[in-house]
Amino acid sequence: MQKQSVRLYNVLIYGQRFLLFSTQTARINETFIKPLEAETCISLIKQCKTLKPLKSVHASMLRTHLHLNLFFSTNLIAHYASLGSISYAYTLFSASSSLDVFLWNVMIRGFVDHGLYDRAIFMYRQMLELGIAPDNFTFPFVIKACGCARDFESGVELYRHVVENGYVKDVFVGNSLIAMYGKFGRTEVAERVFGEMPEKNVVSWSSMIGSHVQNRCFEEGLSLFARMLDEGIRPNRAAVLNAMACVCRENDADEMYRVVRDNKLDLDRSVQNAAIQMYARCGRIDVARGFFDRIGNKDLVSWSSMIEAYIQTDLPLAALELFKQMKVRRINPDAVTLLSVVHACSSLASFQQARFVHGLVVRSFLRNQLELQTAVVNLYVKCGSLVYAQKVFDKMQERNIISWSTMISGYGMHGHAREALKLFDQMKALMKPDHVTFLSVLSACSHGGLVTEGWECFNSMSRDFKVVPRPEHYACMVDLLGRAGQLNNALDFIETMPIKPDSGVWGALLGACRVHSNIELAEVASKHLFELDAENPGRYVLMSNIYASSGKQTHADNIRDLMKQRGVKKTAGHTIIEIKNKIYTFVAGDTSHNQSGLIYSELEKLMNRIRLEGYKPDLNFVLHNVEEEMKEKMLYVHSEKLAIVFGLLNLGPETIIRIRKNLRVCGDCHTATKFISKVTGREIIMRDSHRFHHFKFGTCSCGDYW
């Protein structure tokens, strides 16, 4: 009997209008359903945790016509909305055609809770048209809708209505205004509202700190938090979450965590997750890990915070390892987690890991497919497989400007400038390129040595597409001209730039001077760089190299002294290679591997073989002032060569050797690798900090143009 009645109700309720007005249904109801008394109605509605029992209560209400009473029906509608059936709530709402502000508030809130911000704003306007005056409850909902929908115009209009209706002093309304202006990036308006509030509570402070976080004004957020504590306001969870997001110094982090503990908020998991991020941001990955390990019931956010922490600390391998542990515990990643894992993999340049992660993405059936697939295209590009990248790109259902730019820059990085330009033409027919697209195209031209095409592209930016060139576009042009040997044109270009040349621009010129051994211009460029980019060791090393390779050893040494004086440390070069799912790292002269003995004896043999083929070590690439023979030894043990030998020893004869170097490949290693690919018949793909080199049959895809 009971079961039957519930089923009947489901039928009835879905035909809402019919149900409300038909006497026939009322008769059916009487047969099965217990009539509901007014006293018990509200408490019964409140008890409903799912839609099903709510429908039963609804049915019982119909039996005694309680649904015709505005008070009860408003309650009912609010609960339908909160239990997830916004469309049904709206059906009931439309049927009632009431002008009661309470009912409208409930409906607007329902839309906001469901993320249907535009509909909430639309309802507010309808309400005004019907002459219903908004009250102190209406504004917080609608203002939130404006903020979340990034509807600035409506937001400003709402602020005006708040003033006109005399609600500026309401603390709830004020708080929601602060949050909204924070989302609009208008901290100054939020601050004005905050300052003019006659009564502030912890939410007001928290919202204002949150506004600062949103606009990346972390110092302001932090000092506001301190002021809040000074005024004796006890922070709640939201307040410390916002404040923790502002911290980027270890001392502040410790101080912050003391406050968290004093207020007994340290047992909250969201606070613990935020602590992981806070300490990771302060460079204390160990402390972050300690927090992670101590969280008893880790949720997805705990795991992905720690994964992201490893990625930010440039430990992609640790990130990937943690991700695998997470999978073992059967915690399913969502789109955010997967995206960070894809990015970790991209920086690892491991093809096998890329295949694995791509598989996960395919099987995940998550939303954000566009973003995920674009990340996978980038993943394959960075792992050295244009073929797979193109396959994924071709299969995409929709592509946005980012997908296109990714694919274009992929071709550029691999030295296929013509392909990149072809793709750019296809893209232009579909959408307007932006500054990122132009950067991809310009860098493709520069890697491919296409000067004319590069100029055409650069000129068309502002002329045809109204995209104003940024410093990085100028740097790309300098790189293009400089590497093509047009060093003086490059300098002219810099001197006529409408904006001040930044370190990227001068760095591009310096790099070109290295290729073409132009000391005079290099000195001009480095003079700027040692001021603009004094912390960057690469600039000093490059200039020192330029001197050394022209035999000006004293000058080279001076540069190295300058580095020492300024406390700038050279970035250690390393090369990684992956074999059977394990990643091996080599530094120059590395002897830490099990197979070290074997590696060095093989290396010796290999170097002798390529010497016979005509390889001559380029001693210019040794920075130190040592004996010639010693120099040659130092070249032999560069990390690139060690990793290649390791690959030759441990990978099957048909397997492509894929290695990745953290800096630019050394010129001598580049030459040696060409010879190695020739004598061993092995294909070698090398990713360096700038681009890819595919070595095959003694040549490189870059055409020695890098």
Add this chain to the structure above:
DNA sequence: GTAGGGTTAG
């Protein structure tokens, strides 16, 4: 007699 604001992190 009913309902409300900030955060929900990666």
